[in-house]
Amino acid sequence: MIIEELNNILGKAPAFRMKQAYKSVFQDLITDWSENTTLPKETRADLKEACSLDISVEFADSKKSDALKALIELEDGAKVETVLLRHSDGRNTACISSQVGCSLGCKFCATGMLGMERNLTVGEMVAQVLVFARYLKEKKAKHQRITNIVFMGMGEPMMNYQAVMETIRLLNNTDVFGIGARHMSISTSGIIDGIEYLSNEPLQVNLAISLHAPNDVLRSQLMPINRKYGIKDLMNSVKHYREKCGRRVMFEYIMLDGINDAPEHARELAELMQDKLYMVNLIRYNPTGVFKPSKAEKIEQFKRILQRSGVHVTQRHAFGSDINAACGQLATKRNKKA
Numbered sequence: 001m002i003i004e005e006l007n008n009i010l011g012k013a014p015a016f017r018m019k020q021a022y023k024s025v026f027q028d029l030i031t032d033w034s035e036n037t038t039l040p041k042e043t044r045a046d047l048k049e050a051c052s053l054d055i056s057v058e059f060a061d062s063k064k065s066d067a068l069k070a071l072i073e074l075e076d077g078a079k080v081e082t083v084l085l086r087h088s089d090g091r092n093t094a095c096i097s098s099q100v101g102c103s104l105g106c107k108f109c110a111t112g113m114l115g116m117e118r119n120l121t122v123g124e125m126v127a128q129v130l131v132f133a134r135y136l137k138e139k140k141a142k143h144q145r146i147t148n149i150v151f152m153g154m155g156e157p158m159m160n161y162q163a164v165m166e167t168i169r170l171l172n173n174t175d176v177f178g179i180g181a182r183h184m185s186i187s188t189s190g191i192i193d194g195i196e197y198l199s200n201e202p203l204q205v206n207l208a209i210s211l212h213a214p215n216d217v218l219r220s221q222l223m224p225i226n227r228k229y230g231i232k233d234l235m236n237s238v239k240h241y242r243e244k245c246g247r248r249v250m251f252e253y254i255m256l257d258g259i260n261d262a263p264e265h266a267r268e269l270a271e272l273m274q275d276k277l278y279m280v281n282l283i284r285y286n287p288t289g290v291f292k293p294s295k296a297e298k299i300e301q302f303k304r305i306l307q308r309s310g311v312h313v314t315q316r317h318a319f320g321s322d323i324n325a326a327c328g329q330l331a332t333k334r335n336k337k338a
């Protein structure tokens, strides 16, 4: 992928050459090296030869909402999906994948059903942002900048920690996309070691926890990783992160009909959320065949119980249900057809 090939070719050149190449690729969004006007002719020829700017991508645009899904075919034929959420206030959030498939097998997740293929490289993660930047430019969108990044696509980012952090540093680099660290979030199913590493990072990246159940019995049924990292240890680790970094922590909670959406679940969740810097994000479930989404009244009731207990609650807009924008769904369909 582009980042790795640029490193191979320009890694030993003076630093300003890499800056020039980054500017062309990630800011001017060139798709052919002949469009570059700053690098020497011979360097352009080397890059044309050994650093392809082509990315094999198919887009699925949602008619119901401002979500755009991209399916990228990688150089080894593996496929990875990524989603762009276009908010009405002008923000563009890229929800990117960190692995092909996932080993953690959460029961509500189509990616989990695929199993684990491999970790993504830094270049493969940066390419997911690049395809959307190119798309917005090509469509002459009103708001063209990618402003926010969430590692919430396929895979568990903490299981590919070093590459994810290197990707974040690159996305933050003003010669690349210049996205502020505070506008980037890592969402984890609760890998405690990763939360610990993140709390020691100099970059102020946000932490989100995919919680989805308020007690160990239910969470272990839905998310097998909970058998290794139970809720008590997870909450202690989050508390430590919060104390060290002083940053808000978002807890994601997918609303599953008749599974985790009862009033007693809301009360249990409220007990876990007694910290002013914790927020709950209730997510309407895009069905993957196993569970059903909670009804709107149930979500409303759940939300009210949390709010009455003083918990800060948001409700994620149901982006892209018509394009299967929950993680792993497009890849699942293609694999079934193949």
Ligand code: SF4
Residues within 6 Å of the ligand: 102, 103, 104, 105, 106, 109, 110, 111, 112, 113, 153, 154, 155, 156, 189, 210, 327
């Ligand atoms: S929800 Fe996340 S951690 Fe769980 S299986 Fe899906 S991708 Fe993996």
